[in-house]
Amino acid sequence: MFQKILIANRGEIACRVIDTARRLGVATVAVYSDADATARHVAMADAAVRIGGPRPSDSYLKGAAIIEAARATGAQAIHPGYGFLSENPDFVDAVEAAGLTFIGPSAKAIRAMGLKDAAKALMEKAGVPVVPGYHGANQDPEHLAGAADTIGYPVLIKAVAGGGGKGMRLVERPQDFVAALESAQGEARTAFGNPAVLIEKYVSMPRHIEVQVFGDGTRAVHLYERDCSLQRRHQKVIEEAPAPGMTEEMRAAMGQAAVRAAEAIGYRGAGTVEFIVDGSGGLRPNRFWFMEMNTRLQVEHPVTEAITGIDLVEWQLRVASGEALTSRQEDIRLSGHAFEARLYAEDVPAGFLPATGTLTHLRFPEGARSDTGVRPGDSISPWYDPMIAKIIVHGPTRAIALSKLRAALEGTEVAGSVTNLSFLAALARHEGFGRGEVDTGLIARDLGPLTEAAAPDLAVRALAALGAAGLAEGGGAMAGFTLWAPLLRTVTLDGLTATVEVATPGRALVRIDGDAADSQLISGAWWVNGRPAGARIVLTPGRVSIFGPGAFHFDLADPLDRRAEAVGGGLTLSPMPGLVKAVFVAAGQAVKAGDRLAVLEAMKMEHTLTAARDGTVAEVLAEAGQQVEAGVALIRLEEEA
Incomplete structure (x- = not known):
């Protein structure tokens, strides 16, 4: 086993790797940009090295600087996390040329899977089913349009070097093909420096099911599947394992196909083979096709860890240090069900725009795994992915795990930035999702109800007024006893005026928007009009937040719209x-x-x-x-x- 490793990444994945390394007695080195000088992963590591400015191109993508940091600190290996340099074969070559170990697959394996068209050809040769389409080198627009006609509309245009939905366009009519092709190629050129595309048949009721594989360069196993169908604009939102509705026959077929894919390229380390599945008529073993292979650890790997009890980062470190894969397929057991929800700083009503802000309040629920790279007081930087945390739950059945996910989301508290927390909670309550009726179009079909903001009821508004008046914990200047007259205070919440009248300690009458709320503090919790409010009041600078079922935030001064x-x-x-x-x-x-x-x-x-x-x-x-x-x-x- 290594004595010291460097983590060439940031945020929650850097913290995640540090957790396992610490448990194994392996020292860690963090790298950071100027924007991350005080970040959580920097504080957690045993040592940290500054590598440049806030732009990724000036820091986390500077392979030479990262390798030099590893050598200067005595690290023996580099863990890439995901994103940034994790699937860059030139970086792998440079790491190994420097006498260090890359904790991941070989450069050859990454290159084999790096271009979607070449990967599909390789998979066909290995006997892995692939989506009907055109994966050739001829990029002439007329030739590509002819290929689309042959495949049959609707079709997908996809960047061969793509990922994350970039360079991807759905075309439903022949007359729209040329404009969509130009748009996809332009985005691919900007994002990847490669405008080449492939054309695939579009599956009308698609499910995105992926299989976790792990290899030691000679032999590979699978660790069952994850369903990642809950997506918006090709970005995953909630993942689960195993896939709802999965049959043993189809699980065996997909698992065997994934293992064949990994062994065909001599894969070493953790990887994911992604399949597109036709969900119409239920899951059938002849209705799944290879999409791509991610030659790295995935963001959603915790759900696989939850259902197998296996620490994938530990396996990465052990295989990279020279150990052979000791577990056989029959040794890997599937237990229960798990969900992961991705909590982001993003403005959902504004079209899910990424957001920034300082996390003035952050609290994660007990009983759930929360993988995060931030702490209260940290800022969400405009330079990087705005993920705040991943909330992971596990239960003996899907229904119980989903109930735990709902509770975990209700127990998560964030203030200081707008987030997608309410959207995640609405998804977890979605009746179709609850029944396991998932496909990649679910969110788009029900986007209106899922993003509809709930109006705060009288109890919530009363609690906000109490907080603004200094009564969040039942204390403050307003809570004292008055001999001659009630204490009265007027507060403004998002332009709405409320009066808070305290006649006796622990009891207040709130008048707001023509309504009255008799509020009483009982055993440290507020009751409103004879009922427990069931929510917490949290004060942050210029704002009061109410966390209970749902989260509501009120500015203490009229906002500038x-x-x-x-x-x-x-x-x-x-x-x-x-x-x-x-x-x-x-x-x-x-x-x-x-x-x-x-x-x-x-x-x-x-x-x-x-x-x-x-x-x-x-x-x-x-x-x-x-x-x-x-x-x-x-x-x-x-x-x-």
Whole structure:
């Protein structure tokens, strides 16, 4: 076993690797950018080395600097985590050339699976079923359009070097193919430096089921499947293991196919073979096809660990240090059911835009595994993926595990940034999902109900007023005894005025929006109009949050609604900090509502900014290549007549 390893990553995966290394008695070295100087993974590691500025290209993608940090600190091996350099074969070659061990597959294996078209050809040769499509080298638009006609619409255009949904377009009609192809190639060129695409048949009721594999370079095993069908824009939201509705016959077929895929390339370490499954008519062993292989640890690996009892990072370290794989397929048992929900800082009502902010309050529930790279007081940086945590639960049955997931999400508390927590809770309550009726289109079909914000009831508003008045814990200046008259205070919550009247300690009358709430503190908890409120009041600077079933946040002063102001003034504002990738308009140009104005790149995603109304461009206030802050005006339209 290694004595010291360096982790070439950040956030929750760096912390996750450190946890296992510490348990095995292995010392760890963290690397960090200027944006992460005080990050949790830096504090957890035994040593830490600064490697550059906040941009990934200036830090976590600087392979030479990372290798030098490993050598300078005496690390024997480098764990790449996921993302960044984890699937970069040139980095693997450089690590090994420096006399260090790469904790992961060989460069040859990564190259074999790195391009989707070549990987599919290799899988066909190994006897693994692949989706009907065109994976050839001819990238002439007319040839690709002909291939799409042969396959039959609808089809998917996919970047051969792609991932995370980038460079992917669904085309349902032949007349839309050329425009979709140009768009996919442009995004692929920007994201991967490779505009090449492949064409695949689109499965109308698709499920995304992947199989965890592990190999030692000679032999491989599988650790059962994960269902990752709950996706939005090809990004996974909630994952589970095993897949609902899975039959033993299909599980055996998929597991064997995944093992064949891993052994065909002499795979070493943890990897995932992803399949697209036709979910119409139930799961059948002849209705799944290879999509791609991820030659690294996956974000959702904890659900596999939960159902098998196996620490995949420990296995990675042991195999990388020279041990052979000792477990045989029959030794790996499946027990119970597990879910993982990805908690992000993102503005769901604004279209799931990534968000920033300082986590003024952060609390995870007991009884659930919470993998996180942040602590209370940390900031969500605009430079990286805005994940706050992964919430993982396990139970003996799917129904029990889902009930535990709902409870865990209700028990999670975050303030200081907008999050997708309510959206996750709505998904966990979704009746179809509860029945195991999952496919990749579920979220899109029910997006309205899933993202509909719940209105705070009288009890919630009363608790918010009590918190604003200093009565969150039943104490404060308002809680004292008054001899001659009740204590009275007026507070403002999101523009709504409330009065809080305290006649005796532990009892208050809240009047808000024409309603009255008799509030009483009993055994340290507030009751409202004779019923337990069942929620906690949390005060943070300028805001009061109510956590119970659901989470509600109230600003203690009237907020400045910049988006409304922007529409009224004809301004298009940057919704978040980011890089202006492109500007499509010029002064004097007429635009229609919905026309593209600019593209902003932030948090590893591109966001198209469109015109809010018809008009004429008065000024272009930003240019391509410019870094902008949230709220900066980018385009101004002429005033309406």
